[in-house]
Amino acid sequence: GGTANNASGASSSSSSMQPVDLKIMVGGLNKQIYLPNMLAKQLGYFDQEKINVTLVDEGSGQGTELEVVAGNVDAGSGAYSHPVELNALGKKIETICQFGIAPGEAEMVATSKSSSIKSAADLKGKNLGVTDIGSGTHTLTLALLGKAGYSGSEAHYVAVGAGNTFIAAIKNGTIDAGMTTEPTITRLLQSGDAKVLIDLRTPQSTRAALGGDYPFIGIFAKNDWVNSHKDVAQRLVNVYVKTLKWIKAHSAAEIADKMPADYLVPSKDLYVAALQNQLSIFGTDCRMPSAGPQTVLSIEQNYVSSFKGKNANLSETYTNQFANSAS
Amino acid sequence: MAGAAIELRSVTKRFATPKGGVYTAIRDLTMEVAPGEFCAVVGPTGCGKSTTLALISGLERASAGEVLVAGEAVRGIPQGIGYVFQSDAVFPWKTVLGNVAAGPRYHGVSNWDASKQAKEWIARVGLAGFEDRYPHQLSGGMRKRVGLAQSLINNPRILLMDEPFSALDVQTRTLMENELLSLWAASSASVVFVTHDLEEAIALADRVVVMTAGPGTVKGTFAVDLPRPRNVAEIRFQPRFVQIYEAIWSQLRDEVLVSYERQKHAAAV
Amino acid sequence: MAGAAIELRSVTKRFATPKGGVYTAIRDLTMEVAPGEFCAVVGPTGCGKSTTLALISGLERASAGEVLVAGEAVRGIPQGIGYVFQSDAVFPWKTVLGNVAAGPRYHGVSNWDASKQAKEWIARVGLAGFEDRYPHQLSGGMRKRVGLAQSLINNPRILLMDEPFSALDVQTRTLMENELLSLWAASSASVVFVTHDLEEAIALADRVVVMTAGPGTVKGTFAVDLPRPRNVAEIRFQPRFVQIYEAIWSQLRDEVLVSYERQKHAAAV
Amino acid sequence: MSVRSTLPRSDVSAQGGAPPFGSVGMQDGATQGLASRTAEIAALDADLSARRAQVAQRRRLIIYALRLAFTVLWLGSWELSTRLNWVDPFFVGQPSGVVQRLWTWITEGTALGPLWLQAVVTMQEAVVGFLIGAALGVVFGILLGRIEVMAEVLSPFIKGANAIPRVVLGSLFAVMFGLSLWGKAATAVVLVFFVVFFNAFQGVREVDRNLIANARILGADNRRLTTEIIIPSAMTWILASLHISFGLAIVGAVVGELFGATAGLGQLIYNAGHTFDVNGVFAGMFVLAVLALIAEGLISALENRLVKWRPSRVSGEIPI
Amino acid sequence: MSVRSTLPRSDVSAQGGAPPFGSVGMQDGATQGLASRTAEIAALDADLSARRAQVAQRRRLIIYALRLAFTVLWLGSWELSTRLNWVDPFFVGQPSGVVQRLWTWITEGTALGPLWLQAVVTMQEAVVGFLIGAALGVVFGILLGRIEVMAEVLSPFIKGANAIPRVVLGSLFAVMFGLSLWGKAATAVVLVFFVVFFNAFQGVREVDRNLIANARILGADNRRLTTEIIIPSAMTWILASLHISFGLAIVGAVVGELFGATAGLGQLIYNAGHTFDVNGVFAGMFVLAVLALIAEGLISALENRLVKWRPSRVSGEIPI
Ligand SMILES: Nc1ncnc2c1ncn2[C@@H]1O[C@H](COP(=O)(O)OP(=O)(O)OP(=O)(O)O)[C@@H](O)[C@H]1O
Ligand SMILES: Nc1ncnc2c1ncn2[C@@H]1O[C@H](COP(=O)(O)OP(=O)(O)OP(=O)(O)O)[C@@H](O)[C@H]1O
């Protein structure tokens, strides 16, 4: 592995680099919000930085950050809220590259209920779908209600998982509305079973709904690890910056062409359509949006009951150091 | 005279041995039991007596030859058959009462009546007071008598008995033998009675079949022309009894010796 | 004379009955067996003969009284004991050879030697050629003989036998009885031999213990002063044999009748 | 042979009838004196019962003491090793923290509502799943155990199906049955069914053939044979599988809750997981374990009723 | 008594020795003529074996035909009902789609690499978990089955532990053991252990007390008693649990993969799940089922070796 090397920067030439093995855990490798990970690999950018990467897929949607804290993997790809929450518990991990500035989720409302549910305020008293009680979708839903002026207890939260189980819950009326990601959103739109109530898949709509940028998926690692592996961290961020730039420069269809064929089921069209809808969440420079951390922290403090009364040292939860010196 | 109640025609029974070979337990056995006849089967140990009963009862199928009961080839278990097994076959999860009442209940008798009948039978085999015991709480001889009552209560037309009295003391045995004879006299059952006790065979039976050692077959058949009703305890002292005994014994002794010597010195096929 | 090999002092054994009561199988039983003595126990069925053996072997604990083997109170299974069970206790997953060889192997004899010994014993009980059979492939009498060989091969100092020959035909039985006597004569084992056959008891034993019906206790003890070595087949015809037989029988008959009548008409406690 | 010749050889009639010991004469063996003997035995009875109860009591105390010791040892070493920071309580929790969390849940309720409600929800799912799964397992086990051809035809399908991860099935069930109790119960069913099925099946094949033969000879038709011979005989097998299955039913219910639920201990545990509350996770597990033990107690009671015919294990072996 | 008096009563010696049937005279019963008889029996042997092989052959054919029929019926009705849109193939998949997906996996490989590699990864985890879990289950089952006090002390802990959802344990193991094979194997272990344990335990308690008594009398020490009596006797119980456990080991491995893996059939299935590829999910399940069946075949072979002493079930009952 690379040793601490403050001198390493964007300009480091590939000839002087030591090859390094790196394990990155991803909370759902084939989910579109995690797209830069696989894409970077497909584009060969890890190889260019002499990073011999292992992308560990994690299917349960939780635990990536724990594996990072436990030191079983070097870095993880997950939501920024985790470094914040862990910081409050004294476990220090920091985001070194922030992919996006919006969650890439949407509050979907069942078509049959769309006439009566037109805004966040109408969610009061309704059955709202979230992946799990306590999960990120739950937090976002609480935030939406909060911004609309209601306390979290004024709606019913139903854990419905993601994907097929979410669709089934919308279809059979178990939930009136619910928070989910792509490609479930597009799938629902195409089948006509649900409509988008509040879109968190673009920076603009996210700011409107949550009152600020909401940094979601990124790359995080232990602060200790980052401090002792500055060179590797830099090379890693270089990879992602290049990848984000490549994304900006290409269409959804072109991106889809780069992905493994297995990711494009049930149809490439659905994949492309879904990607198109949220392509704008991806930034270009890996930087943390300036007000983002504060937005996340205040949402946690205000709406997440387990976080109430806790605080996090935000400066320990992210760094733009590598993004700034990346090419 | 009506057709035979039980008929075995050139019956052969083979078993597979562990080494993949075949062991012939019974070979070309032919024998008949007339309706209402009491037929005893004697023979050296391991000669195939139990196997013969298993064939008649339909629990085993013959490898060759025909087994007929009441004129019909045996497929499955023939109607109206009773079988007192050589080894314990009472149901361990039923009390003595439950065990004995099983037969009538299986034949559609109400639980109440079945219990009543069963109690009578339990007393008849000398187990009154033990109705609520489970088999593992009985002595060997008691279990044997439960099995006896279990079979007899069904009033079978054909009764197969495999050494039913071998675990009983001499006196209980005599009492049970007399009981059996009077029951049999009142019914018209055909009995095949396997025993290793030649005296018992003669005392009870109309006819004694002697089986050969090794692959069992019939060595000889002897009519027992002692008058009935008989008292088992006394009949042994009649001169005719002794005469018959000696006639049969002379044949049986040969077989037993053959069997013993063969088993002792040669390997079985 | 050395102390008794086996001693039971006012031993009582009770069992719990299903209804929560207590059944007394043996009451206040006192008896002794001298070293090297062949002691036969007879009594009506269900009187507690098997229970007595279980107490001596340490498999059951007495409810009251003391059981001593070689002068020591029995806790666990005493050294050098052999037990031929009344019911099948051969190991179904072992072949005849494996079953018979088990004892020596458990005592540390090498597999090879154990097999050799076992083969001798298998031949001695007339099962040569059946070494590789599993128990379920044997007849009832054959299984019994496997159990016999299994116990005897250990050359026990104290041999408990529970109706070991009851499933055998008369001739095989006589052969086995003579075999047993010659084995015993060559060893100095103390034998407790339970049987329901009084003739057998007298023919084999130095002393015959008669047990009472119901809660079993010793009704009487009879020394058998017939000369040794004996030939079991012939000794029955000696006048002294008949004399002893009648003396014992007069006592035993009472008990058997009591037992039978009581079981037939009264409820046991 | 010298030993034998030293035995006293008295005349037959001299020794007969006069046993060489005191109180118990021949009289007692006969039918007279029964009344006085009955009283004596009753006294013995009481004595014996009292003594037995005492032994059982002491035994029970020892067992409880040992259990307590084990618990103390286990929790103590856990607490200590986390306090001394040999292991990180962030990952493995801390007994004191677990107790605290339980206490909060009991006194203040959980994120999802009162604790007892979560327990009721999960237990309902588990019980329904257990009953259906066990019933199906027993029925199919007996059916296939009895009908050889059916067993051979279907066994590859059943054995294959057993290897399908319940987590995956859980999501299919959530789609099929929605978020009702049935989705979770179905997940419990597919865990319970296979365990019960294989044991019931094997139990049926293990039935002593002598007993089947005897019952058939005695006139038992197929129904009787099944209810009176096969089932009682396979009962120990079935009961053994039930001991494990209720635990599995709870597991199934919790897995089912992963794919959608409004309440339940599973959701409570997942919620704790999401908020890095390992103590909450263990507290949830603890509640599950306690519920399983209660159910287990009921199953054991059932077992004691159903197999009361067996020789008791506590007394020594009786080889008669 | 009229029936009986009609029986022919001949003199004893007249009938004796001259049985009323032909070919088989007394001679055959004696020791002479053994050579000729041996040849005759050998011929019979061959005949019998041939006939038996033929029957077995026909039987096997019927079984295969029925299995095929069942498969066709099952897949056919599934395919049909999705084609006719009675049920939505989006949720339940379609056999033809599953086959297609399998075909792509086999010919073109999966997103994670060649299919066989995924299978190897998952099977490694499952096999390791199975071996450890089964070994622990057998050892503890026998230990606790033999030592009554230990069983009573530990049983509430074990029964409680059995109710802990493996999904939750899986995530703990993933943290404890990292993302190596061991995390997945551990999840498999906790599924296999309990099933094997409870059966082994019960198997030990079911051992015929007569046999134990006999072995002890014959001089078996505790070790011998365990290896020669307890284990062979409990073997059917243990084997019955092994039949189900390998499937459970696979389930455990797949659950383990949920919490992080780079390859494996579980990952394949979760990937498919994320992308609405129900056919992919079923294809993965199918591969798991096939692997389980292969392992099951091996276990059955083991079983046949270990319990070859049992009366065969195919021939009729022998009540002797
Ligand atoms: N399943 C089997 N496999 C192989 N051989 C068997 C099987 N069953 C019985 N035999 C053999 O068949 C022969 C006859 O057995 P059977 O039980 O009929 O004898 P038996 O005359 O009843 O003897 P006994 O008087 O000892 O009960 C024996 O040699 C026995 O070993
Ligand atoms: N576990 C038990 N529970 C209750 N009663 C028992 C138990 N074991 C034996 N008995 C009773 O004890 C009495 C004596 O039994 P035991 O087996 O010693 O008789 P036995 O003399 O050997 O009879 P047999 O000659 O028939 O074998 C019987 O009445 C029996 O019912």
Ligand SMILES: [Mg+2]
């Ligand atoms: Mg027999």
Ligand SMILES: [Mg+2]
């Ligand atoms: Mg007895």
